[in-house]
Amino acid sequence: MTSTRVAPIHLVLVGAGHAHLAVIASAARLRAAGVHPVLIAPATFDYSGLATGVLSGALSTGSARIDIATLTRKHDVPHTVAEVIGIDRPARILALENGSQAAYDVVSFNIGSTVEAPQDWIGRDGVWPVKPLSSLFALRAALEAHMAAGSTPPAIVVAGDGPTGFEIAAALTGLHQRHGCAVNLTLTGPKADARWAPGSAGHSMTRSLDRRGVKRVLAQVVAHEPGHVSLSDGQTLACDHLVLATGLRASILTQTLDLPLDDRGRIKVAPILCSIADNRVFAAGDCATIKGDPRPFAGVFGVRAADVLIDNLCALGTGTKPRPYRPQKHWLSIMDLGDDTGLAMRDGLWWQGRLALALKRRLDLGFVARSRT
Ligand SMILES: Cc1cc2nc3c(=O)[nH]c(=O)nc-3n(C[C@H](O)[C@H](O)[C@H](O)COP(=O)(O)OP(=O)(O)OC[C@H]3O[C@@H](n4cnc5c(N)ncnc54)[C@H](O)[C@@H]3O)c2cc1C
CATH class of the missing domain: 3.50.50.60 (FAD/NAD(P)-binding domain)
Incomplete structure (x- = not known):
């Protein structure tokens, strides 16, 4: 035979x-x-569901990070870093x-x-794209060093008024609050009002950021120079840190x-x-x-x-037949608002509060724990 x-x-x-x-x-x-x-x-993977939790100072960087070398060793997969x-x-x-x-x-x-942004901005001092997520973790370290030195709060501009821009603004506000420091943060974008959120959720979230001292400007960042940015409405804003959440x-x-x-x-x-x-x-x-x-x-x-x-x-x-992936039409998304509350959204429904964040933490920490094994 x-x-x-x-x-x-x-x-x-x-x-x-x-x-x-x-x-x-x-x-x-x-x-x-x-x-x-x-x-x-x-060598490592950073999990986005926990990224703003790290940025807000609620979580350690390690809680969002998976060591890929350990995982590949465990499953006997050759890994080139x-x-x-x-x-x-x-x-x-x-x-x-x-x-x-x-x-x-x-x-x-x-x-x-x-990040969708002029590529020559990325890599400049004081410019922090939201991807890779390690850039946000480095921003937290830079701001904490600044706060520890007791200097006046740096001027932060978040470019982008989508869910990511709002979540980053909320997280950075939370980071300053955790350290007992005032925040000097301006959120910029063509609408800057969270109208992408269902029903009155956008209004509720916008009000909450306003209360926490975030300034909102309805214009786009069109140029960046050391120390300031120019906006599409002709204004110039002081800017020590520019976060690119531009899509x-x-x-x-x-x-x-x-x-x-x-x-x-x-x-x-x-x-x-x-x-x-x-x-x-x-x-x-x-x-x-x-x-x-x-x-x-x-x-x-x-x-x-x-x-x-x-x-x-x-x-x-x-040699068996492959099967199709049909992405789901409905999904739950939960934003971390940086003040120990979350905003949960699914289709037209929303729910804001501590329980929403607790559910997010459970899901996200569970994913990371499962992925490490
Ligand atoms: C601040 C922020 C918060 C977010 N929060 C959420 C959330 O709560 N829930 C949610 O569903 N989505 C969230 N997102 C969106 C989410 O980050 C992405 O949709 C998700 O990460 C995409 O997953 P992925 O597996 O395609 O890629 P990634 O998670 O980005 O993983 C890709 C991996 O490939 C590696 N890689 C990249 N280029 C190369 C290369 N050339 N060679 C080898 N390796 C490479 C990277 O290092 C990375 O580890 C968030 C995004 C941001 C910016």
Whole structure:
């Protein structure tokens, strides 16, 4: 009797985002299906659900951080600590920032998003994009050092009046309150009134920020110079720290893949989560969008896509039929308002208070604890 041994499929996971955390934890199942995963990603992953809790000083940085090296060791997944910077799709080779290369049979991207802002602002002193989240943790450290020195409160400008801009403004106000310091913070944006929230929730949240001393200006930041910003209405504001909460777009790397993308740079994928133009390229989370079924940037979609992604990667090895991912039409989102309360929203309903934040903490700390195992 002769037996044919089929070579295992070499799967490269790029980025340890929400979906890939679950793929790593399912490595044994993948290997049993004939799919051998390796990971290329930074050493740690920061979980966004707890980011504003860290920024407000309520939580430690460590509570939002997952050590990827420990996780990959546990699941026997070879891990290269690096970022991917390019791809040669015909040759199936990835280029890494450290100058090395990695070949693949199948590649899966879960590399998240970046801030939509003039790229030359990012990296300037005193400019803090909301992604990567480590930038917010560094901002907290800078402000705490300032407060410890007892100097006058620095002028903070938050650019962006969407949910992220409001949550950041609330968290920074909370950080100052925790340290017993006055806050000098201006939230800017074309509306600056939280009308994106359902019913009267936006009004309630805006009033609460007003009461806590946040100034709101209905204009956009159009230029940044050391010490000040210029606004679209012609005003100039003093600015020691500019936080960029100006919206998200897929990680820049997607633009180099020569694959169909949407207007936010997200890889267009079929419902089975592979690119509509290359069935050897999978993608999930903020860097992907299901053609004809787009969703906002939110971690929940990466988390929910994970089971389908795992099944479909296993299907490559077993030859079974892949199944579609149908992103849910309704989801709960809870904002941390930085004062030990939260704002929970689902469809047109909302609920603000301590219990909303307690539920958020339970869900988010639970996710991090589960993902570490
Ligand atoms: C302040 C803030 C608060 C938020 N709060 C919430 C919330 O409460 N709930 C919610 O659902 N969403 C929230 N979001 C949105 C959420 O952050 C994103 O939707 C979510 O992180 C997307 O998950 P992801 O798995 O696609 O990517 P990410 O979580 O960003 O993970 C991608 C990973 O890939 C790595 N990576 C990036 N580029 C490369 C590369 N080239 N090579 C290798 N690795 C790479 C990154 O280091 C990162 O670890 C928040 C966003 C912000 C800015």
